[in-house]
Amino acid sequence: MTDVRVAAVCCAGREGAEPSFGSGYAIANRLVLTAAHVVRAAGGTRGAVQVRIGEQVCSGTVAWIAEGISTTAER
Numbered sequence: 001m002t003d004v005r006v007a008a009v010c011c012a013g014r015e016g017a018e019p020s021f022g023s024g025y026a027i028a029n030r031l032v033l034t035a036a037h038v039v040r041a042a043g044g045t046r047g048a049v050q051v052r053i054g055e056q057v058c059s060g061t062v063a064w065i066a067e068g069i070s071t072t073a074e075r
Helices: 036-040
Strands: 006-011 020-028 031-034 048-053 056-061
Touching: 006 031, 006 036, 020 036, 031 036
Parallel strands: none
Antiparallel strands: 006 020, 006 048, 020 031, 048 056
């Protein structure tokens, strides 16, 4: 069984930056949740985002990033 909510995410980099790639999960119509490092790795949070779910490809933008949440695991 294939989960049609799993998405491939590509965030275009700022000028001179490489694009970044990651996965995401469709949590609502027109809303995909992905990790902040996917969009930050491309040099910013307001770049163009391309999302593929199955055979469907859509373009979008970053809606928000939750600030103040650590992205490093403590051991």
